[in-house]
Amino acid sequence: MTVHPQPGAAPSGSPPDPDGPDATRERERWTASADAWDRWADPMADLADKLNRPLLDAVGLVEGERLLDLASGAGEPALSAARRAGPAGLVVGSDLVPGMMTGAIRRVRGTDGPAPSFAAADMTALPFADAAFDRVTCRFGIMFVPPVEAALREVRRVLRPGGKAAFMVWGPRSGNGLFAEIGAVVAGHLGEDGSLDPLFRFAGPGRLSALLQAAGFTSTAESDLTPVRKAPADQPFWRAALEMSFGHRLDGLPPDRRAAIEADIARRFAAQAVDGIVPVPSHARIVVGG
Template sequence: MADLADKLNRPLLDAAGLTEGHRLLDLASGAGEPALSAARRAGPDGLVVGSDLVPGMMAGAVRRARSVEGPAPTFTAADMTALPFADAAFDGVTCRFGIMFVPGVDSALREVRRVLRPGGKAAFMVWGPRAGNGLFAEIGDVVADHLGEDGSLDPLFRFAKPGLLSEVMRAAGFAETSETDLTPVRKAPAGQPFWRAALDMSFGHRLGGLSAERRKALEQDIAKRFDAQAVDGIVPVPSHARIVVGW
C-alpha cells in the first residue's frame, strides 16, 4: 500500500503547511505515516511528534524511526481529547484517517486548537463515500454476503459527507476551513491478496470465530471480485479521500 499512502501523505503535509524547521504533531500515527515523511520534510531544525492512543500501535513506527537515516520523529502515547502538550506548541497538526474514530470529537478538536500556534493549520484526512473506495466497498459487500451487514465499516465513513467535518471544526472554534478531495487509483497486482490487511483491520472481530473452510470461501470470493476487474494483470482500485484544513 506504500504507493497509495505516498499519494495521500504528500498532499496532507502540504495542506498542513509543513516546511523545513516547523514543529508538527501527527495524531493517530499508527505504523508511522505520515510522521516519518513529515520528519524528513521538517529537517534537522524541525520537530515531528507522532502519537497514538494505544502505545502498542506505535511499536512498528518506533522500529522504523530507528532504522531511517536523517531526521526521524519521536513517538508518544497521547489521547486526542487531552493532549499532553503546552499551548501553541506546534506549527501544524495532521491526522490521517483517525479523527473519525474519536468518540469525543469536539473535545479533540478543541485540544488541537489549543496546541496550535496562532496561524497554524490542522489538516485532517478522512474517507469520502464508501462507493468511491473500491477496496472497502468490495470487501464489505463480500463480507455482507457471507455474514450479513453489521455496520462494521460505518465509522470509516463518519465524515464522508462533504462539509460535515468542516462544520464540526468551526463549532469547535476554527475560524476558517477548506476541503480538498483526492481520488487516486491504486494499481494492484491481480492474483495477490493486497486486500487482506484491510479485511483483517476492518472485519477481524467478525472473522476470528469462522471455521477455516468459511474463511477460505470468503477470501476466495473477494479474490474473484478483484481479479474480475483486472486489465493486463493489474487491478485498478479507486480511492476517495478528503483533506479538511482548519486554522
C-alpha cells in the same frame, strides 16, 4: 524545542456524537488490528507516501517546524513529516492505542536521519501545552473519535496562533472500491456489524469543516483526492486492506472460513478485471483548518 507535557489538560466535556462510533469498541478494534498494521506498514509505505505528501503540503509543513501527528498508528504520516521538518524541526507522533504504535517505533529504529518521537495520547485530552505546535496532522483517525468536538478543541488549543491542522478522511463508501467490495464479502460471510461505518463519518462534503469552525478555526478548506489504482488481478492486492480494516473480525476464525472469504474476495475483483488489471477507485478528502 521541547513540548511541555500538561497532564490533564482540557478535559472533554462534550457528549458523544450520536452518529459517532462507540469508544470501547474502537479501542478493541485497534488493539486487535495492531499486529496487522505493523506487518503491513513497510509493504504499504510507498502507497502511504502518495497520501502523506498532499496532506503535508496542505498543512504547509516546512523545515524547522513543530508538528503533532494524531492517531499515527504505525507511523503515517509522522515518519514522512519528520523527514520534511528536518533536524531543526520537531515531530511528535501519538495514538490512543499503544499497540498501534509498535510498528511506528520499530520503523523509527530503522530510520537514518530525522525521526519522530511517539507518545500514547487520546486526542480528546492531549498531554501537551497550549500553542506547543505549528502544525497538526491526522490521517484517517478523526472519524473514530466519538466526542469529535472535544478533539478539535484540543487541536486548536495545542496549535500556536496562525498554526494549521489538516485531516485526511474518507469520501463516500461508493468511491472506495476496496472497502466496499471487501466489506460486502465479509458481511456476507460473517454478518454486518457496522464496523465499517465510522470510516465514512465525514464523507459528506463540508461536515468536518463545519465542526472545525465550531471548534474555533476561522478558515477551512477541503480538497478531494480520487486516484484509481491499477491492481494486478492475479495478486492478492486486497489482503492488506482485509487484515488492517477487518482484522478484528477475522481473529480466531477457522482457516477454512477465512480461506472461503479470501476466495470470494479474489473472485469478486477478478470479475472486474480488464486485461488482467482491476481498477480500484479510492476517494479521500483533506480538510484544513487555520
